[in-house]
Amino acid sequence: MNSVIEEISMPVGNLGIIPLQGCGDIAARADGYIREWRGSEQSFLVSACCPRFGTGESKGMINQSVRGDDLFILCDICDYGTTYNMYGTVTRMSPDDHYGDLKRIIAAVGGKARRISVIMPVLYGGRQHRRVARESLDCAIMLQELQNIGVSNIITFDAHDPRVQNAVPFCGFENIKPYYQMIKAIYRAVPDIKLDRDHTLIVSPDAGGMDRCMYYSSILSLDLGMYYKRRDYSRIENGRNPIIAHEFLGNNVSGKDIIIVDDIISSGDSILDIAEHLKEMGAQRIFVFATFGLFCEGITRFDEAFAAGQISKVFTTNLTYRTGELKSRIWYEEVDMSKYIALLIDALNYDRSLSDLIDPAARIKKLLAEKRR
DSSP states (O other): OHHHHHHHTSOSSEEEEEEOTTOHHHHHHHHHHHHHHHTOSSOOBOOEEOOBOTTSOBOOEEOSOOTTEEEEEEOOTTOOSOEEEETTEEEEOOHHHHHHHHHHHHHHHTTOSSEEEEEOSSOTTTTOOSOOSSOOOHHHHHHHHHHHTTOOEEEEESOSOGGGGGGOTTSEEEEEOOHHHHHHHHHHHOTTOOOSTTTEEEEESSGGGHHHHHHHHHHHTOEEEEEEEEEOTTOOBTTBOOEEEEEEESSOOTTOEEEEEEEEESSOHHHHHHHHHHHHTTOOOEEEEEEEEOOTTOSHHHHHHHHTTSOSEEEEESSSOOOHHHHTOTTEEEEOOHHHHHHHHHHHHTTOOOHHHHOOHHHHHHHHHHHTO
């Protein structure tokens, strides 16, 4: 009996965490938590790099032994703050570059690790998850490639369409939502927030985001509203049919705080148009929850919206690259996910169930009980 218990409590292999370009900070924080929990003075971070040639070509290098290790590779495909020289020109790393480096590092491991898990917060090609006419299925191809080169588990956050995991039915795939962390963050940043039906409303910016909004609405016992996008299907701009107008479906918003929930802030135009419309309908403060704040067209419009009183706070995680300019803004609140990543790595390294970590209902209810006293 004792031998069974000892066997269950043994890790899959010696833990190794490999942060790719742009993931050093969050990996170091996660490493610090795990070292504290395990009473280890030695870091679990593995030294690895992808040096580049003058042509822009690269190679993966592991600078220490990983034989028999249980490896976790962190990859932020949206880190455009990292650059390299190509033909004498400073070039920003693209999602293709980051994904290429991920495969190079896996190739450098050379099959010697006990197991490889990839933590990719933003799925590569995640927004190209379905085919319309003659188009590639980038995300499905990526998942199958990773499975074929030896990856056992893929951990992502708030996938644009989690059904893409059907492309790899024999590979571990975890799609994790930061519900608890977002709710905790708004209580911290906005102490006078009242998350009840009389004072606050959840709003989805489109039909595709209803699932995550329904969760917030149910767990917080809040009413739910939704916008649908009227598009011009006669023309295409920037690869898609342009939005003509946003139409609101829901209860009266007058006098209520609003939480707009989405997975990604790309340009942010839709969210800001919705915020402006909600203010015109008499909404009080408007808050935004988005797992990933990409701000592809900068933050000028958000500055203007904040100055006009159209938004009060924008909450995004630190799972992807944020500029120093963004982090300096009064309206911006960063939701730290490093402890959560540490918990996931620690549990998987011992092959423990992730059910309690993935389902935050009990933790949210405990938090609400404390705040609603």
